[in-house]
Amino acid sequence: xxxVQPGHHxxxxxxxxxxxxxxxxxxxxxxxxxxxxxxxxxxxxxxxxRAHSNIAFIKYWGNRNHKLRLPANSSLSMNLADLHTTxxxxxxxxxxxxxxxxxxxxxxxxxxxxxxxxxxxxxxxxNTDLRxxxxxxxxxxxxxxxxxxxxxxxxxxxxxxTACGTALDERELSTMARLGSGSAARSIPPGFVEWRxxxxxxxxxxxxxxxxxxxxxxxxxxxxxxxxxxxGSSAGHRTADSSVLQPARVESAETRLRAVKIAISERDxxxxxxxxxxxxxxxxxxxxxxxxxxxxxxxxSLAIMESVRHWRESDxxxxxxxxxxxxxxxxxxxxxxxxxxxxxLRAISPEIDIVQSxxxxxxxxxxxxxxxxxxxxxx
Ligand code: DP6
Numbered sequence: 001x002x003x004v005q006p007g008h009h010x011x012x013x014x015x016x017x018x019x020x021x022x023x024x025x026x027x028x029x030x031x032x033x034x035x036x037x038x039x040x041x042x043x044x045x046x047x048x049x050r051a052h053s054n055i056a057f058i059k060y061w062g063n064r065n066h067k068l069r070l071p072a073n074s075s076l077s078m079n080l081a082d083l084h085t086t087x088x089x090x091x092x093x094x095x096x097x098x099x100x101x102x103x104x105x106x107x108x109x110x111x112x113x114x115x116x117x118x119x120x121x122x123x124x125x126x127n128t129d130l131r132x133x134x135x136x137x138x139x140x141x142x143x144x145x146x147x148x149x150x151x152x153x154x155x156x157x158x159x160x161x162t163a164c165g166t167a168l169d170e171r172e173l174s175t176m177a178r179l180g181s182g183s184a185a186r187s188i189p190p191g192f193v194e195w196r197x198x199x200x201x202x203x204x205x206x207x208x209x210x211x212x213x214x215x216x217x218x219x220x221x222x223x224x225x226x227x228x229x230x231x232g233s234s235a236g237h238r239t240a241d242s243s244v245l246q247p248a249r250v251e252s253a254e255t256r257l258r259a260v261k262i263a264i265s266e267r268d269x270x271x272x273x274x275x276x277x278x279x280x281x282x283x284x285x286x287x288x289x290x291x292x293x294x295x296x297x298x299x300x301s302l303a304i305m306e307s308v309r310h311w312r313e314s315d316x317x318x319x320x321x322x323x324x325x326x327x328x329x330x331x332x333x334x335x336x337x338x339x340x341x342x343x344x345l346r347a348i349s350p351e352i353d354i355v356q357s358x359x360x361x362x363x364x365x366x367x368x369x370x371x372x373x374x375x376x377x378x379x
Contacts, residue, residue, distance in 0.1 A: 044090075045091040045092060045163050045164070045165070046088060046089070046090040046163055046368055047088070047089060047159050047160075047365060047368070048086060048088040048089075048366050048367065048368045048369060048372070049086075049154075049155045049156075049159035049162060049364065049365050049366065050084050050085070050086045050087075050155055050363065050364055050366050051085055051150075051151045051152075051154035051155035051158065051187045051188070051363035051364075052080050052081060052083060052151055052154075052187055052362075052363075053079070053080045053083040053085075053146060053147060053148065053150055053151040053187065053357075054077040054078060054151075054183060054186050054187050054360075055077055055078060055080060055219050055322065055324070055330050056075050056076065056183065056186070056322070057076050057260050057276045057279065057322065057332075058073075058074070058075045058253060058257045058260055058275075058276075058279050059075055059279055059280065059283040059322075059324075060072075060073070060075040060182050061236070061237065061240050061246075061283045061286060061287075062237055062240030062241060062246055062286075063237050066237065066238060068178075068179065068201055069178050069179060069181075069185075069204075070197065070198065070199070070200075070201075070204050071182055071195070071197050071204070072197070072246070072250045073197055073249075073253035073254070073257075074194060074195060074196050074197045074254070075183075075186070075194070075195045075197075075253075075257075076192070076194045076209060076257055076260055076261070077186045077192075077195075078191070078192050078193070078212075078217060078219070078359050078360075079190060079191065079193065079212070079360035079361065080219055080359075080360050081357055081360030082139075082355075082356065082357035082358060082360070083138075083139065083140045083146060083151065083360075084138075084139055084151055084155075084360070085137065085138050085139075085148060085151035085152045085154075085155045086137050086139075086155065086366065086369065087135065087152070087155035087159045088134070088135045088136075088159060088368055088372045089132050089156065089159040089162075090132065091131070091132050091163055091164060092130060092131065092133065093130055095130070095133060096131060097131055098112075098115065098116050098131050098132050098133075099112075099132075099133050100112050100115050100134045100135075100136070101135045101136065101375075102136050102137075102138075103138060103142060104137070104375065114180070115134060115180075118153060118156065118157075118179060118180035119131075119132055119160065121176070121179045121180075122157065122160045122161065122164075122176065125176060126160075126161065126164045128164060132163075134159075134160075135372055135375070136152060136155065136156065138151070138152075141226075145223060145224075145225060145226060145326045145327065146221065146223075146328070146355065147183065147325075147326075149180075149181035149183065149184060150181060150184045150186065150187045151184075151187050152180075152181070153177050153180030153181040153184035153187075154177045154184040154185075154187035154188050154363045155187075156177075157173055157177040157180065157184070157188075157363075158177075158188070158364075158365060161173065162365050170207070170362070171205045171207065173188045174186075174195075174205040174207070175201060175202060175204060175205045178195075178204060178205070178206075181233075181234075182233075183233075185204070185205060185206040186206045187362075187363060188206060188362055188363045189207050189208040189362045190211070190212060190361040191208045191209075191211045191212035191214070191359060191360075191361070191362075192208065192209045192210040192211075192212070192214060192215075192359070193206050193207065193208055193209060194206060194207060194208075194261070208362075209261060210265065212359040212360065213359075214264060214265075214267075215264055215267050216334060216335040216336075216358075216359075217332055217333070217334065217335070217358075217359055218332070218333055218334070218335050218338040218356060218357065219330050219331070219332055219356065219357050220319075220330075220331040220332075220333060220338055220341045220345065220354060220356050221328055221330050221331070221354065221355045221356070221357075222304050222328060222329040222331060222345045222352045222353075222354060223328050223352065223353040223354065223355060224298055224300045224304070224329065224351075224352065225326070225327045225328070226353075231294055231325075232325065233325045236287065236290075236294055239287075239290040239292065239294065240286055240287075240290060242290045242291040243285075243286040243287075243289040243291075244289065245282070245285050245286045245289050246286050249282045249285075252282075253279075256275050256278065256279050259271060259274075259275040260272060260275050260276065260279075263275060269318045269320075269334065272320065273312060273318075276321075276322050277305075277309075277320050277321060277322065279322070280321065280322040280323050284296065284297065284323065287325070296323065296325055296326050296327055297323065297327060298327040300327070300348075300349060300351070301327045301328070301329055304321065304329040304345065304348060304352075305323075305329060307344065307348060308320060308331055309321075311341070317333065317337045317340055317341060317344075318333055318334040318337050319331050319332065319333035319334075319337055320333075331345065335358065338356060342356065
């Protein structure tokens, strides 16, 4: 197997501010020969990493810089322990192109192009021109409308960096993951995570705001539709500025961020619920008033949102809703109320499938799965 030359790894320790638009410039920094970062070196240029999906309480919608994914506002999420992506990356001089398998099958062109772009950014950062074999598996069904780009790009980033024999600190891993998918920046640190918008590549990263045992929240996801969304988040972010409501949403986001942080710190569910629902509604108001307008809610989504408010106000369940760029409703509740929430959702319609998750940890390096080596032997 090839070794990526250790002395050529570019590692942390740079504070240069950069606000331009060209990703390659920031990633071609002066090389630092930092041997301490080789602690996690893999002997054969293969490494695996696991990262969790996350659900945002304060949403990321719209970018100030699309190429660098510098968001219009700071956001805050919780990692989802029970929904994760496991990715193995193998750098090799025997490869002439990058390859990507998702859930054991070769990936389609769109996913492959996006992953190659991210690998290009990683190659510049890691100072290597080797190609990579990427094998990625989700433990949740693809196309269930549960976002996978956050866990996918977080796991890819950590696996690729580790396989190269390099260790980056959490902050830089988060900035690198952000280049692949904005929300992936939040899947690097553990627990309840804040992504500071920042104004440069280096200053836009996520970090833990509160440990996962701070609050026993559960995300009970009502799967309303399994259909692939027509307009994905990346295209959606580009339309956000066409809504007259986006400036008002962005300007007031800091206030909601503060409120949610206080609510989590004090385990104040009422304040939490009010703020999380308002933030989700505001993002969808922006989506619906953009050009072209984006309507992600379906009749069943609305029925669930109304029911959730009713359960909170009349049935004293500690539950609130939030929706991403799709019709599925994330019902965030206290762990003790999760069985009741799931039962009530099932009672609304037999069409609703349910996926649940507790608060999760951060991205971690794991042993290369036996299944990966087995797949290689048969392919
Ligand atoms: C509605 O991170 O999926 O889920 O940066 O283009 O990959 P890209 O977008 P993505 O956007 C997530 C949008 C959201 C809200 C959120 O998770 O904050």
